[in-house]
Amino acid sequence: MSAALALLVALPVVGAALTVVTRGPARVRLSLLVSAAILVAVVLLARSLLAVGVAHVLTLTSPIGVVVVLIADGLAVSxxxxxxxxxxxxxxFAWAEVRHEQDRHHRAYWPLLFTLWAGVNLLLLAGDLFTVYLMLELVALAGSLLVTLRGDRSSLLAGTRYFYAELVASTTMLIGIALVWSQAGTVVFSELGAGLEDAPLAGLGLAVMTVGLLLKAPLAPLHFWLPAAHTLSPSAVSPLLSGVMVKVSFAVLLRLWFLSVPDLVTMPAAQLIGAMGALAILWGSGGALLATGLKRLVASSTVAQVGLVFLLVPLVAAGSFDGWAGGVVLAVSHAFAKGAMLMAAAVLVDSARRAGAPAPGAGSVAGAVDGETHVGRGTKPATNVRGETTWPLLMELRGSAARRPVAMMAFGIAGISLVGLPPSGGFVAKWYLLVGSITTGQWWWVIVLVIGTLLTVGYLMRFVRPAFAPLPEDERPVPRRDARDLVALALATSTLVLGLVPGPLLRLLAIGGPHGGG
Amino acid sequence: MSVWLVVGAVVYLAGLVLTFSGAELGGRVIGLAIVSVGAGLAVAFAPPTRSWPATITVALTLIPLVVVAAALRRRVDEVAGERGATLDDDAL
Incomplete structure (x- = not known):
C-alpha cells in the first residue's frame, strides 16, 4: 500500500516534469499514459484497502524534523x-481537442495540469494540517494559472479574482492552523482531538479554518469567484475546476470535522452549515435559471450542487452514516456528471459557433463586426469591440441535438445524474441523503432536497428544450461527432456505472468512516 | 498563547479589510501582502516550541504567492492597456 501511495504522489510530478521537456504528439501521448497509470495506482490502492479493511497511515520524517503524515482511508481513496x-x-478531452485543432493548448497547460494533480493527490492523502495548507496553496496556484491560459481580458481577470480569493482563503486557513497549533501543540489530524480537549480557543481555531475552507469549496455566500472562473476557463480546464477542485476542500473539511475533532462539531454549527447549503442551492439554481449562456448555466449549477453536498454535515453530526455515504457519493457523482456536462457544453458551443449561430439578439454582449450585424448561416463568430470571441446565447444553441447527438447524449446522461434519476450515481446519493434525513428526524432537509431537485430540472430544461427543437428542413445539419464527444460520453457513463454498482464505493467509505463506519 | 500570534491575527485582519475595500487591483495586492505577513507571523509564533522549518516553509510559500498576485495584476493592466479600455474591476 505504501508503494501505491508513493506512486500517487510521484506519477503526477513525473508527468509535470516530462511534459515540460517533450513537445507535440509525444507530450500528449505521455500525458495519457501517466494519467492511466495514476488511475491504475488508485484502483490498486482501493483494492488493497478493501482487502485489509483498515486505514493505512504513513509517517515520513525529514532530516530537518518536518513530519508529513499520509492517510489512505475510505474518504481519501474515494x-x-x-x-x-x-x-x-x-x-x-485535451488530446481530442489537439486532434481536432492543432496547437490548441498553451504550452504551460500540461505541466500545470499535472502539478495541480500532484497537489490534489497529496492534499487528499494529507494527515496533518501543514501538508494540507501547502497543497492547498499549490492547487490554488496551478488552478488559477490554468484559468488564465486563454490569455484574453476576461479569463485573465477571472483567474486573478480566483487567485486572490484562494490566497485570502489559504491565509485564513493558516490563522486557524496557528490557533489550533498553539492550543493542541500538534497539527496531526489523529492527535488533534486529544490535544484540543478543554482547549479554550479550540472552537475559534476550527471555525476560522472552516471559513477558509468554505471559501475554497466554495459554499454560498462565499462563492463569488466561481461562476466567472469556471465559465471563462479553457474547455480542457473547467471540468477539473467544477469536478475536482471544489471537492478537495470539501474532503479536507470532512476529515477535520468528523474524523479528527468530531466532539467540537456542535449541532447548531452543523445546522448552520446545512442552512448555507440550502442557500447555495437556491442561489446557484437562481443563477442557472437566469444564465444567458450555456457554460454560465453549468457553472451556476455547480454552486447549487456544492450546496447539496454540504447537506451531509447536519446528518453526520446527528450520527448518520447514510448521510456520510450520500454526501460523498453525491460529490463523486457530481464530479463525473459536471465534468462530462462541461465537456459536452464546450463541444456544443464550439459546434454552434462554427455553424454560424444567428446573430445575438438584444442584450447580448456581442457587438457589430466591421460595422455591420451579420445574420444567418455562414456568419463569423461574434466578437465584441475588444476583439474577444463571445459565447452563443442559450437560444442560439437551438438544434444542438441534431448537430452533435453524441455530445447531447453525454449532456443528457450527466443531467440525469444531477437531477438524481435512477440508475445514476446521483440517485443513489440522494437516496442515502433522504434516508439519513428521515432516520435522524431532520425532515426539513427532505424538503430542501426536493426543491433542489425540481430547480435542477428547471434550469437544465432551459437548454435541453431548445437543443431538441426541430429545425426547418433547409437548416438541418449533418450530425457530426469526434473524439471529444466520445470522451464526454464516457465520463457521463461513469455516473451510470456508479449508480448501478455503488457497492465497492460504499464499502470503502465505511473504512475509517465517522462513528466507526457503517 | 504568544502575543505575536495575536499581533499576526490583527495584521491579518487589517490586510483583509484593505483587500476587500481596495478599489483597484493594486490596493488589493498590498492588502494580500499584509494578510500574508499577518498569517505568517501567527503561524511562526503559534507552536509552543518554535519550529523554524515550519516558519521558513510558510515564508517560502507566501512570498512567491504575493509575487504571483502582483504579476497577475500587472498582466491585467497590460491587457487593459492593449485594448485601450478600462477594466471593469468588480468587487473581489
Missing amino acids: FLLMSAVVGLAVVG
Whole structure:
C-alpha cells in the first residue's frame, strides 16, 4: 500500500516534469499514459484497502524534523478515485481537442495540469494540517494559472479574482492552523482531538479554518469567484475546476470535522452549515435559471450542487452514516456528471459557433463586426469591440441535438445524474441523503432536497428544450461527432456505472468512516 | 498563547479589510501582502516550541504567492492597456 501511495504522489510530478521537456504528439501521448497509470495506482490502492479493511497511515520524517503524515482511508481513496477518473477524462478531452485543432493548448497547460494533480493527490492523502495548507496553496496556484491560459481580458481577470480569493482563503486557513497549533501543540489530524480537549480557543481555531475552507469549496455566500472562473476557463480546464477542485476542500473539511475533532462539531454549527447549503442551492439554481449562456448555466449549477453536498454535515453530526455515504457519493457523482456536462457544453458551443449561430439578439454582449450585424448561416463568430470571441446565447444553441447527438447524449446522461434519476450515481446519493434525513428526524432537509431537485430540472430544461427543437428542413445539419464527444460520453457513463454498482464505493467509505463506519 | 500570534491575527485582519475595500487591483495586492505577513507571523509564533522549518516553509510559500498576485495584476493592466479600455474591476 505504501508503494501505491508513493506512486500517487510521484506519477503526477513525473508527468509535470516530462511534459515540460517533450513537445507535440509525444507530450500528449505521455500525458495519457501517466494519467492511466495514476488511475491504475488508485484502483490498486482501493483494492488493497478493501482487502485489509483498515486505514493505512504513513509517517515520513525529514532530516530537518518536518513530519508529513499520509492517510489512505475510505474518504481519501474515494476522492482519489474521483480525481483520477476525471483527470484521465480531461487529459483525453485535451488530446481530442489537439486532434481536432492543432496547437490548441498553451504550452504551460500540461505541466500545470499535472502539478495541480500532484497537489490534489497529496492534499487528499494529507494527515496533518501543514501538508494540507501547502497543497492547498499549490492547487490554488496551478488552478488559477490554468484559468488564465486563454490569455484574453476576461479569463485573465477571472483567474486573478480566483487567485486572490484562494490566497485570502489559504491565509485564513493558516490563522486557524496557528490557533489550533498553539492550543493542541500538534497539527496531526489523529492527535488533534486529544490535544484540543478543554482547549479554550479550540472552537475559534476550527471555525476560522472552516471559513477558509468554505471559501475554497466554495459554499454560498462565499462563492463569488466561481461562476466567472469556471465559465471563462479553457474547455480542457473547467471540468477539473467544477469536478475536482471544489471537492478537495470539501474532503479536507470532512476529515477535520468528523474524523479528527468530531466532539467540537456542535449541532447548531452543523445546522448552520446545512442552512448555507440550502442557500447555495437556491442561489446557484437562481443563477442557472437566469444564465444567458450555456457554460454560465453549468457553472451556476455547480454552486447549487456544492450546496447539496454540504447537506451531509447536519446528518453526520446527528450520527448518520447514510448521510456520510450520500454526501460523498453525491460529490463523486457530481464530479463525473459536471465534468462530462462541461465537456459536452464546450463541444456544443464550439459546434454552434462554427455553424454560424444567428446573430445575438438584444442584450447580448456581442457587438457589430466591421460595422455591420451579420445574420444567418455562414456568419463569423461574434466578437465584441475588444476583439474577444463571445459565447452563443442559450437560444442560439437551438438544434444542438441534431448537430452533435453524441455530445447531447453525454449532456443528457450527466443531467440525469444531477437531477438524481435512477440508475445514476446521483440517485443513489440522494437516496442515502433522504434516508439519513428521515432516520435522524431532520425532515426539513427532505424538503430542501426536493426543491433542489425540481430547480435542477428547471434550469437544465432551459437548454435541453431548445437543443431538441426541430429545425426547418433547409437548416438541418449533418450530425457530426469526434473524439471529444466520445470522451464526454464516457465520463457521463461513469455516473451510470456508479449508480448501478455503488457497492465497492460504499464499502470503502465505511473504512475509517465517522462513528466507526457503517 | 504568544502575543505575536495575536499581533499576526490583527495584521491579518487589517490586510483583509484593505483587500476587500481596495478599489483597484493594486490596493488589493498590498492588502494580500499584509494578510500574508499577518498569517505568517501567527503561524511562526503559534507552536509552543518554535519550529523554524515550519516558519521558513510558510515564508517560502507566501512570498512567491504575493509575487504571483502582483504579476497577475500587472498582466491585467497590460491587457487593459492593449485594448485601450478600462477594466471593469468588480468587487473581489
